[in-house]
Amino acid sequence: SIPKETIDRLPLYLRCLEKIIDEGEVNISSGNFSEKLNLNSAQVRKDLSYFGDFGTRGVGYETETLAKQIRSILHLDKKWDMALAGAGNIGSALLTYTGFNEGDFEVQVAFDKDPDLIGKEINGVNIEDAEDMEKIIRDQDIKLGIITVPAKAAQEVADQMVEAGVEGVLNFAPTLLDLPKEVKLAQVDITKELEQLVYYL
Amino acid sequence: SIPKETIDRLPLYLRCLEKIIDEGEVNISSGNFSEKLNLNSAQVRKDLSYFGDFGTRGVGYETETLAKQIRSILHLDKKWDMALAGAGNIGSALLTYTGFNEGDFEVQVAFDKDPDLIGKEINGVNIEDAEDMEKIIRDQDIKLGIITVPAKAAQEVADQMVEAGVEGVLNFAPTLLDLPKEVKLAQVDITKELEQLVYYL
Numbered sequence: 482s483i484p485k486e487t488i489d490r491l492p493l494y495l496r497c498l499e500k501i502i503d504e505g506e507v508n509i510s511s512g513n514f515s516e517k518l519n520l521n522s523a524q525v526r527k528d529l530s531y532f533g534d535f536g537t538r539g540v541g542y543e544t545e546t547l548a549k550q551i552r553s554i555l556h557l558d559k560k561w562d563m564a565l566a567g568a569g570n571i572g573s574a575l576l577t578y579t580g581f582n583e584g585d586f587e588v589q590v591a592f593d594k595d596p597d598l599i600g601k602e603i604n605g606v607n608i609e610d611a612e613d614m615e616k617i618i619r620d621q622d623i624k625l626g627i628i629t630v631p632a633k634a635a636q637e638v639a640d641q642m643v644e645a646g647v648e649g650v651l652n653f654a655p656t657l658l659d660l661p662k663e664v665k666l667a668q669v670d671i672t673k674e675l676e677q678l679v680y681y682l
Numbered sequence: 683s684i685p686k687e688t689i690d691r692l693p694l695y696l697r698c699l700e701k702i703i704d705e706g707e708v709n710i711s712s713g714n715f716s717e718k719l720n721l722n723s724a725q726v727r728k729d730l731s732y733f734g735d736f737g738t739r740g741v742g743y744e745t746e747t748l749a750k751q752i753r754s755i756l757h758l759d760k761k762w763d764m765a766l767a768g769a770g771n772i773g774s775a776l777l778t779y780t781g782f783n784e785g786d787f788e789v790q791v792a793f794d795k796d797p798d799l800i801g802k803e804i805n806g807v808n809i810e811d812a813e814d815m816e817k818i819i820r821d822q823d824i825k826l827g828i829i830t831v832p833a834k835a836a837q838e839v840a841d842q843m844v845e846a847g848v849e850g851v852l853n854f855a856p857t858l859l860d861l862p863k864e865v866k867l868a869q870v871d872i873t874k875e876l877e878q879l880v881y882y883l
């Protein structure tokens with residue numbers, strides 16, 4: 482079974498490959514590839530060998546094939562619909578984020594409690610009433626939720642998302658969510674990033 | 683020397699302690715503390731023992747003292763001024779983020795190229811001309827920079843920040859920055875978080 486560190490590197494490999502493909506490169510040597518990634522080339526070759534891709538001596542890796550392979554491993558060969566709760570400052574910014582497309586992630590619907598926001602549209606995404614969130618998420622079979630509500634509302638919103646069938650949550654609220662273990666959680670914690678950063682200064 | 687995993691947990695300990703202090707608790711047992719943190723209590727005691735804090739049998743830890751100690755270890759007993767480059771969607775959201783106060787981080791000034799933004803103020807922070815960024819960062823002796831410009835502008839902005847004396851960079855642009863090794867980098871990569879998340883679904 483593949484080490485977590487390898488899995489964690491794959492999204493970066495994929496992004497780098499997509500750039501290389503954009504530049505018209507059909508092949509890339511592992512030396513060149515690892516240089517672009519700023520990683521040790523033995524590490525890169527080891528990572529890729531877990532997936533049966535050893536490259537070809539003298540030629541390297543076929544960029545399109547490798548990208549396709551990584552997408553498939555990361556379950557990115559399918560489109561992931563997302564629901565966003567809390568269309569405030571950070572929530573509305575996320576609705577304009579172009580980086581989601583890279584991984585075939587797309588916010589399908591947003592929710593808020595504020596009557597001034599409900600019924601509006603941001604970047605083509607409708608803001609629905611938070612009261613209807615569970616029903617809409619279930620009806621649209623959405624598996625990924627983004628939480629950008631104030632900290633004290635986050636746990637309740639998470640519970641509702643899980644109730645509606647969400648299996649993965651990306652949480653921006655600075656609070657530790659309590660979720661069933663089969664629901665995966667990713668936390669974006671900007672203050673923690675800064676605190677860890679300044680420790681080394 | 684203290685393991686990185688311990689350092690990485692300290693910001694969470696601090697946040698939890700601040701909540702506990704808010705609730706008026708003067709002491710907390712390691713069992714109670716680890717339960718609130720959702721961590722193994724032996725782990726918590728081991729982490730804190732690196733800093734000479736072994737708690738008191740039967741009493742636990744003094745909340746204020748421990749918080750003060752952790753702040754000091756994390757260099758949060760000082761205020762960290764920050765500069766933000768790129769006052770667009772995500773940049774302007776960050777200017778309203780209340781979570782920065784928790785760690786005594788404060789955005790002092792923002793920069794942009796867009797004449798419609800230059801001269802405006804968001805949440806008390808002035809948006810200055812990106813042309814003046816190096817000078818202003820140097821004059822204000824700012825050591826932390828936040829990068830929220832488009833990917834293709836990120837490297838140049840990072841170079842200018844480093845030139846102006848910045849020692850730590852928090853980068854939101856989806857591109858790998860090339861920085862001198864004495865400059866610390868934290869990357870917020872939302873798409874990578876989502877890609878790592880769905881791997882486990």
Ligand SMILES: NC(=O)c1ccc[n+]([C@@H]2O[C@H](COP(=O)([O-])OP(=O)(O)OC[C@H]3O[C@@H](n4cnc5c(N)ncnc54)[C@H](O)[C@@H]3O)[C@@H](O)[C@H]2O)c1
Pocket residue numbers: 566567568569570571572592593594595598611628629630631632634638653654655671775776777778779780781
């Ligand atoms: N502003 C930032 O840059 C930033 C950065 C990182 C994390 N965060 C965190 O993200 C969260 C949102 O921050 P913000 O600055 O966008 O705040 P905000 O107040 O601008 O937005 C919060 C939104 O959530 C809505 N809301 C509240 N309860 C809700 C519920 N139960 N269901 C649906 N919507 C609900 C509010 O009406 C509001 O529109 C906070 O937890 C904050 O700490 C913000």
Ligand SMILES: NC(=O)c1ccc[n+]([C@@H]2O[C@H](COP(=O)([O-])OP(=O)(O)OC[C@H]3O[C@@H](n4cnc5c(N)ncnc54)[C@H](O)[C@@H]3O)[C@@H](O)[C@H]2O)c1
Pocket residue numbers: 574575576577578579580767768769770771772773793794795796799812829830831832833835839854855856872
């Ligand atoms: N929107 C999001 O939620 C989000 C989330 C994660 C990461 N990001 C990343 O953050 C960056 C900004 O995204 P956005 O959606 O806010 O884009 P945006 O276009 O709304 O904002 C970018 C801002 O940067 C300014 N700018 C451009 N070059 C500059 C320079 N050299 N100096 C100073 N300012 C400059 C622009 O004038 C603009 O105001 C992008 O790299 C994006 O991929 C965005």
